[in-house]
Amino acid sequence: MQAPGHDRPRCVYVDFVNTGPAVSKTLRAQLQRTSEVRRTGDLLVTELALADGACVGAHAVHIATGRTIAIASKATIVATGGLTRLYARNSASLNMGGDGYALALAAGAELVDMEFVQYFPIGHLAPRLVGMDPIMWDPFRYKLGGKLVNAEQREFLGEEGRYATARDHATRAILEEVAQGRGSPHGGVWLSFQHCSETELRAAFGPIIDRLKANGIDLTRQAIEVAPIAHYHMGGIRVDANMRTAVPHLFAAGEAVGGANGANRLSGNAITEALVFGRRAGERAAALAARTPMPPAVGAAPARAAKRDINPAAEIVRLQALMNEHVGPLRTQAGLEHALRHIAALAEPCAALRSPRGAFDAEWVDVHDLASMRLVAECIARAALARIESRGAHQRADFPATSPSWERHQRIRLGERGLSIES
Amino acid sequence: MKARLKVRRGAPGEAGGYEHYEVPFEQGQTVLDGLRWIRVHHDPTLAIRFSCINANACKECMIQVDGKTVYACTTRLAEREMTLEPLPNKPLVRDLVTEIAPPDERLSE
Structure with a gap:
């Protein structure tokens, strides 16, 4: 292909x-x-x-x-x-x-x-589909083309029949349609295979067509909604x-x-x-x-006790929403700074990681995950704030042009005083 | 719409029992969606094993719903009481989590 x-x-x-x-x-x-x-x-x-x-x-x-x-x-x-x-x-x-x-x-x-x-541009959005990977529409487009259209039923990628648009461009084009009020009801665009017959669909995707039908989706009769997904x-x-x-x-x-x-x-x-x-x-x-001798046994990690005053499962959901909105496919200085303030406020509750309490301590796993997610979120947001240009998956609404002076990598280290960025 | 989930809680050696939750849902949402909603809105200690969330690829979220063995990620919520229990034929770890890994992938004592 x-x-x-x-x-x-x-x-x-x-x-x-x-x-x-x-x-x-x-x-x-x-x-x-x-x-x-x-x-x-x-x-x-x-x-x-x-x-x-x-x-x-x-x-x-x-x-x-x-x-x-x-x-x-x-x-x-x-x-x-x-x-x-x-x-x-x-x-x-x-x-x-x-x-x-x-x-x-x-x-x-x-x-x-x-x-x-x-962001993968055509992640499944609606109707709700279970038991399937949300990026499943890519193989459909390879084999059958498909029509990606906005609310006015207009193909906006200018692909002329062939599935050829790279992911960064397609993601931006879809978000632009939605921003201009030409999106689908759930905030994406429409992907249609209604030009394909049942026979063509079955020849290309066999049992997957039945799994879609079990989800109430008949591709010969309806378009589905898709939108960018990390x-x-x-x-x-x-x-x-x-x-x-x-x-x-x-x-x-x-x-x-x-x-x-x-x-x-x-x-x-x-x-x-x-x-x-x-x-x-x-x-x-x-x-x-x-050619390395086995190192001596690693000492035990210190047991830690800490009080908890957050619901880490809820904090993860809040962080995910914040990242999607401000550190996702379209970024601004104000949005990134807002995200960094939220991320900084999570530092203290995340530092209080106690030892797990017995079998399958789901809350402990969430606090551990939240601490990693917080640190890594800070890396993304800091690097995105520093890069004052747009390039590939990093798009700044306030710096839309690609700058030759930014043809370089940013490297991040963690030291005594937190993260440091070099480029 | 609201589903009423009656969930078996507890670990071996603990008293355990059923807890009742009322979970709002939209058409098409799954039992796993409901369990994740409970963890975010009420009780992050509720233990359920899952990894792929929606693709039915990891096969880790197998539990019993109303006495039938199913995947929580592909079973739809319904506007009624649903009883959720751990697999009866696997060693219990906690709440809805059982030991499902093949023996050669478990931590040896």
Whole structure:
């Protein structure tokens, strides 16, 4: 397939709407055949362990029991994915709150390009669809084209039949239609496949058509509403060509890494990124581990007690709404400063992270997540405020032009006095 | 519209019992939406395991609704009382959370 923004057909997909699950299934099966690899679930890493500035393992909480666990390690790879759970409208799973960035920052690593958060332009909006990934309409557009129209039933992307608009441009175009009062009832635009026959739809998407019908959606009779949704983070942990972070013995791979996709990732490049750089990180970490003695057992993380006066689940929802509105696809100085004030006010309640109280302490998990999300939200907002231009996924309403003097990366570190940005 | 959720709470070794919640919902919303609403508006200690939220990809939110084993993320809320319980054939962790990971992926003692 030739995906939008690519200059030739180079993307492969697994039917039906199954690329990610198929890749995961294959990787998992390969892993299970490798007896030297032990997988342990239900562990939430709370801190990377350091000795003489190098990473020697991690502290974790076993969620099912609430026990704290120390893991000694010769080499460690952060492969925790991205941060799109920070946004109210997202295609993320629950573990995409950016905790890998927070762990790496606290250990002394650098983050890069944190202001570049990608919105996927045609995320599902309405009617409510369950049991399906909200980004499922991309494969539909690859195969069947589809008509993206505003409330006046006018195609506003000027695509002339072919699905060719890159994600940053399509996102801006949709938001502009909505801002001009030409949006759909739920605040998006319409995507229609009503020009396709039932036979064409079934040939292209087989059982998915039935799953849509079970949700009350008949594509031959109705258009659906779509709108931009936070989907991927171009920024992340800064690594060298061997996937090494600034912290000795600490590597990173996948979406957790920043810098491989510039200011706007092209579709089809995220799973490939995870495979290519994941392999490289694994090889380099294994080679380092082979010549490193096992570090002594990591000391226990100190138990902490703190009083709570917030509902962390509610605070996460508030932060997500704030990020979506002010640190999302369209930004201004006033909005970013407003967001930063809110983020700063969360610092104190987040610092009061106690130890978990027994089995599956859901409230503790939320406070932990909120603390990571708060720190990473500050990184995005600070970098977005500093970049006074528009480029790719970073769009400033108050600085709409792309500036050649901003053809550079911003790097973030965490020190004694908080975050510092260099460019 | 409002659903009345009767939720089994507690962990092994605790007294436990049912708690009752009234949850506002719109047509199409799910039992998982209702449980997340309870955590945000009433009680963040309510334990429910889920990861992918809406895509039915992670398969972690399996519970019993009115005695039937279902995914909370694909079961729609209804304007009546619904009884939510942990899976009866898996070890209980807390509230609606049970131990569902395959044995070789669990933390060894």
